[in-house]
Amino acid sequence: MEQLCFGVDIGGTAVKVGLFTTEGRLVEKWDFATRKTKEGKEILKDVADFIKEKIQILKLDMGSILGIGIGLPGPVKDNGEVLELPNMGLGHFNIEKEMQELIGLKVKAANDANIAALGEQWQGSGKGYHNMVLITLGTGVGGGVILKDAILAGSNGAGGEIGHMLVNYKEKDRCGCGKRGCLEQYASATGIVRMAKRSLSSNNKASALQNIDNISAKIVFDLAKEGDALAQDIVSEACRYLGIACANIAQVIDPEAFIIGGGVSKAGEVLTDQIKEYYEINVMDALKNKDFKLAVLGNDAGIYGGARLILASNG
Amino acid sequence: MEQLCFGVDIGGTAVKVGLFTTEGRLVEKWDFATRKTKEGKEILKDVADFIKEKIQILKLDMGSILGIGIGLPGPVKDNGEVLELPNMGLGHFNIEKEMQELIGLKVKAANDANIAALGEQWQGSGKGYHNMVLITLGTGVGGGVILKDAILAGSNGAGGEIGHMLVNYKEKDRCGCGKRGCLEQYASATGIVRMAKRSLSSNNKASALQNIDNISAKIVFDLAKEGDALAQDIVSEACRYLGIACANIAQVIDPEAFIIGGGVSKAGEVLTDQIKEYYEINVMDALKNKDFKLAVLGNDAGIYGGARLILASNG
Known part of the structure; x- marks a missing residue:
């Protein structure tokens, strides 16, 4: 059974989601509009629901999904702590813990610009x-x-x-x-x-x-x-x-x-x-x-x- | 048997040597003049001889010495590679490997300013x-x-x-x-x-x-x-x-x-x-x-x- 993972990029206007093999092949990608509400955390639920739906549609085995890596437009500490995301109405919380509870998969998160750097280093111009x-x-x-x-x-x-x-x-x-x-x-x-x-x-x-x-x-x-x-x-x-x-x-x-x-x-x-x-x-x-x-x-x-x-x- | 280690700071004019416990207590310290010769590598032999002598005088068991950490006045890569130390007449070499052969103890090295930062972080103002x-x-x-x-x-x-x-x-x-x-x-x-x-x-x-x-x-x-x-x-x-x-x-x-x-x-x-x-x-x-x-x-x-x-x- 091939092992897979999701990469998610939460932006102010859109959320991008990609399904990847462990070798770095992009199997499929999607995006949807970032929901703007007073309670910014609904975006986490949206991401969880979206991924759950994709897992169902693609008939993926939960056991084959290694986890989800998420980029956020603000400072994220190494342990997943987000101090504040004022643009999204979010205060101090731990995105890794909260997403993990919502989706039942391992979650890691980082700042969006930092995670883009990691992407380029892995499969882009930064390779090597x-x-x-x-x-x-x-x-x-x-x-x-x-x-x-x-x-x-x-x-x-x-x-x-x-x-x-x-x-x-x-x-x-x-x-x-x-x-x-x-x-x-x-x-x-x-x-x-x-x-x-x-x-x-x-x-x-x-x-x-x-x-x-x-x-x-x-x-x-x-x-x-x-x-x-x-x-x-x-x-x-x-x-x-x-x-x-x-x-x-x-x-x-x-x-x-x-x-x-x-x-x-x-x-x-x-x-x-x-x-x-x-x-x-x-x-x-x-x-x-x-x-x-x-x-x-x-x-x-x-x-x-x-x-x-x-x-x-x-x- | 208490475990100990040596910290060495090689400078342009003097070499400082300290004997430490694993908890960071400075047991004893010494210094000697940096030998200026055309062949800069003699400084490595000087350091090795000096430490061997101290081990003998203090009747230390070689088995109790965890190794030697050395600071050098120039760029040192994580693997011990020194690209050049023009002030000391030294070209490209691996100080960790060469010192290890000279003294029979594990050796790690870094740039002197970087190693000073590590010292302050360990037992100085940077503690915590x-x-x-x-x-x-x-x-x-x-x-x-x-x-x-x-x-x-x-x-x-x-x-x-x-x-x-x-x-x-x-x-x-x-x-x-x-x-x-x-x-x-x-x-x-x-x-x-x-x-x-x-x-x-x-x-x-x-x-x-x-x-x-x-x-x-x-x-x-x-x-x-x-x-x-x-x-x-x-x-x-x-x-x-x-x-x-x-x-x-x-x-x-x-x-x-x-x-x-x-x-x-x-x-x-x-x-x-x-x-x-x-x-x-x-x-x-x-x-x-x-x-x-x-x-x-x-x-x-x-x-x-x-x-x-x-x-x-x-x-």
């Missing part, structure tokens, strides 16, 4: 590395650190929150987190648009960006590739801050590789090449020549990581 | 923390990261090299490492003196520092405590960069505490208080309220850490 960092450039900047094949969750589950590393001491605008000068303010899709608008209002350089109403990060990267100097400056600035952040991360944890994912990473190797360039300038000799790669699992990284989390916990 | 960072402010700035009670060595043994995190993008002078704007350029004893001299040449603020020929970090801190405004500015700048570095470290690894050691830390709580102040401003909410403490083991941190390293490797 024991120590690596995933940086996701989306609406925000997320991060996950893998050390010795395991998630670095940190003492309160807030490990890998590299989007809020301070990279610019002169910034006047506030980040969503309340601080000023966070990496996220320059390297996220939102941050790139913010920088573009700022450049346009303070700069006389001729640029095709001046004629565009709805600037997006993609447009900035496309124009940069076409040779637009202002767009190139914005891309350089984003990559410079990313390179500096990677250098400072390396000075602390000395990983083998940095994997760049998220919507912005669709820009391709122009991104990793430039980040690496700024990285090399800002890191000490013993830490030079790390690998910089693009992520490959896309939105599935989280469910892969969930599967890996539960498999690793089974030894 | 599972995840902590030691920052040593001496001639340079050293660092060591402990995660889940173990040293974070990183993929090439260069984990915890936080003295070379980039903290000032505007710096024009080069750090000893070749980069510009490293933490070490502001927070080491040398860095504080450098900042003092720079302030004196560019600043008209009246300061007692103007009348001192041989400015030292201690003098700067003493004058700051006495209310000298220029000295206070210099201390603030050092603490600001330290606070920012700690914040960026926390964003990556989420430790429980930061322990500040090294000669400069003799300045006392004025240092930890100010670092914490700048830390809190620059870190996201989920990471606030970490502990900041002064190290207590001084120069013995390395031998304590060596002992702990070998004891932990025995399970």
